Structure formats: structure tokens, C-alpha cells
Amino acid sequence: MPTQYDQDAYAWALEQVALLRAGKLDQIDIKHVADEIENMGKGERRALISQMARLLMYLLKWDHQPERRSRSWRLSIEDAQAKVTRLLEDNPSLKTAMPELMAIAYEDARRAAAIETDMEPDTFPQECLYGFDDAMAPP
Numbered sequence: 568m569p570t571q572y573d574q575d576a577y578a579w580a581l582e583q584v585a586l587l588r589a590g591k592l593d594q595i596d597i598k599h600v601a602d603e604i605e606n607m608g609k610g611e612r613r614a615l616i617s618q619m620a621r622l623l624m625y626l627l628k629w630d631h632q633p634e635r636r637s638r639s640w641r642l643s644i645e646d647a648q649a650k651v652t653r654l655l656e657d658n659p660s661l662k663t664a665m666p667e668l669m670a671i672a673y674e675d676a677r678r679a680a681a682i683e684t685d686m687e688p689d690t691f692p693q694e695c696l697y698g699f700d701d702a703m704a705p706p
Contacts, residue, residue, distance in 0.1 A: 572599045615654045615661055616672045622647035623669070623676035623703055627691050628684055629706055644706045651703065665699050 579674035681688040
């Protein structure tokens with residue numbers, strides 16, 4: 568039988584918040600609240616990986632197509648850097664995971680750079696050569 572959580576997640580969330588604020592802890596849907604909190608953390612991690620992949624893709628294009636460098640590319644790099652910075656300010660515990668997250672992001676960045684530049688994937692290094700500080704430096 569479907570629960571309110573299954574039928575209307577927004578209404579369910581509002582109800583859970585009201586129960587928490589009223590101190591009615593015995594009425595809270597603990598299993599689903601725990602799932603939602605876990606998913607929220609995973610979402611922040613995915614958002615950081617996505618922005619880092621975007622940043623690394625632009626850096627690969629910047630380095631491998633210097634003749635095509637433009638103001639637009641520089642602004643895209645700066646925008647991705649700003650979004651990475653904001654995500655880390657909101658989730659400072661993710662900073663310790665940056666080596667792992669950058670490795671994951673690099674796989675996506677390398678594939679995207681190959682598509683966008685019409686170059687072979689092997690044109691780009693297999694391993695990310697950018698450290699976090701390098702990636703966050705002005706282009």
C-alpha cells in the first residue's frame with residue numbers, strides 16, 4: 568500500500584518538519600527521513616563532482632586548444648571555479664574527499680573534452696594532471 572512518502576514527497580516532507588518542530592518524535596517516519604538525509608548528502612557530492620568535471624573539461628580544452636582560447640572559455644572556467652568554491656563552503660567536509668572526487672570528475676571531463684574538441688580521448692592524459700589548487704587557479 569503506497570504511503571504519503573510515495574504519493575506526495577513534498578507534503579510528506581512538510582509533515583515531517585511539522586512533527587519535528589512539535590517534538591512529536593514518535594510519529595516521525597524515521598526510515599524515510601534517514602533515507603532523505605542520506606540522499607541529500609549524496610546530492611551535494613554529485614553536484615560537486617559535476618562542477619569539477621565541468622571545470623576540468625574547460626581546463627583540458629584550454630590546454631589542448633590554445634589557439635581557440637576565448638573570453639567565453641575563461642569566464643566558463645571562472646564560473647565553474649566559483650561554483651566549486653560555493654559548494655565547498657556549504658559542505659566543507661567534502662574538501663577531504665577532493666582527490667577521489669577529482670578522479671571521478673576527470674573521467675567525465677576527459678570524455679566531454681574529447682566530444683567537444685572532436686579529438687580522440689587518448690589525446691588527453693588518462694590520469695588527471697591537475698591538483699585541486701591548480702584547477703582553482705586563474706586561467
